[in-house]
């Protein structure tokens with residue numbers, strides 16, 4: 563079987579990339595070892611995060627480092643066994659999080675973040691998925707007066723980004739989200755983002771649009787990728803598939819592909835969990851709520867209220883555990899006392915694919931003609947999938963890119 567372009571990986575990044583290549587006339591086959599949207603794109607918090615204009619950085623203050631060092635925080639935990647292996651990556655991430663470098667990363671990411679909602683909107687409309695997307699923004703809530711005061715001051719520093727938000731004092735917040743607990747003292751309602759009540763369903767809906775428009779989805783193993791007579795070839799359930807070019811969008815599994823080809827990208831994994839809950843007395847959570855101190859999000863989802871945790875540093879393939887989820891769940895029951903029983907047998911475990919300089923890798927491989935990368939979208943892959951799919955497709959087809967792709971170049975790690 564032959565096609566012009568193989569896209570490897572049918573997460574939100576791969577599916578969006580396939581759609582954008584297809585829209586530019588490429589004959590595309592999308593390949594995944596599983597069904598579309600079953601990786602990290604299945605279980606995230608569902609925020610299309612237009613307001614996240616500053617990348618998620620490594621904490622720099624001594625107080626924060628000491629606090630995290632004790633390994634008892636709900637938002638970040640680490641496996642002691644994994645720490646020596648993760649240390650070089652963490653050091654690199656820490657260096658890149660220095661104020662001037664973080665400002666540069668924010669400037670580089672802005673063109674992508676600015677377009678994230680409109681790029682999703684076009685696909686949501688075309689795929690008939692408006693029912694799974696809400697335009698109510700999300701609310702960041704506070705329990706500590708000092709932290710709330712600091713957040714209000716910091717928000718003013720974002721004025722030049724033109725973000726829409728409302729600062730909610732306790733009564734205003736209680737009026738907007740009526741079932742919150744009494745220790746919540748206020749919040750910031752970010753109005754630009756959209757939220758998705760079934761992120762895996764959204765990804766599958768985009769994949770269905772790709773197929774409806776004439777694309778093919780076939781199950782296969784990206785690890786079989788090889789070059790044969792000047793073409794790229796991958797084994798699939800329908801036999802070998804050959805193509806002129808291949809775009810690798812394998813998210814947290816990207817290393818499985820690029821390492822055998824001789825690329826050494828510093829891809830780090832930040833693990834995170836989710837669990838669904840029933841609610842008591844038919845209580846409804848109206849908005850997605852982020853408890854900044856706890857580092858978790860409570861989101862109204864198709865299956866119930868989904869709690870997604872912050873970061874766990876542990877080996878990517880180490881078994882999951884309930885330590886972080888339990889810590890967050892205790893806080894969540896105070897934040898939203900109507901949180902009922904658990905609905906899943908075990909917590910879902912996801913892996914955020916992260917580069918230490920907080921920019922994804924989007925562009926051509928430096929040593930293999932016809933090989934392209936689109937991975938490393940970290941905390942915001944759901945947000946950035948469609949806009950990064952556009953950029954990659956523009957580069958592959960030689961169209962003028964909507965933004966300078968240099969900050970995302972794979973060659974920066976050569």
Ligand SMILES: Cc1cc2nc3c(=O)[nH]c(=O)nc-3n(C[C@H](O)[C@H](O)[C@H](O)COP(=O)(O)OP(=O)(O)OC[C@H]3O[C@@H](n4cnc5c(N)ncnc54)[C@H](O)[C@@H]3O)c2cc1C
Pocket residue numbers: 570571572573574575576593594595596597598599600601602603604605606607608609610611782783784785811812813814815818832833834835836870871912913914915937938939940941942943944945946
């Ligand atoms: C707890 C949590 C909460 C999050 N919340 C948000 C949020 O609110 N908003 C947001 O924007 N982002 C969020 N994220 C991040 C976001 O989910 C990821 O950045 C995004 O899903 C990455 O998408 P992807 O397509 O690169 O990877 P994936 O979705 O993991 O897709 C990679 C695909 O590659 C396939 N694959 C892997 N190996 C092979 C192989 N050998 N052969 C064939 N196929 C293979 C996998 O099956 C998978 O389908 C969150 C992440 C976590 C963990």
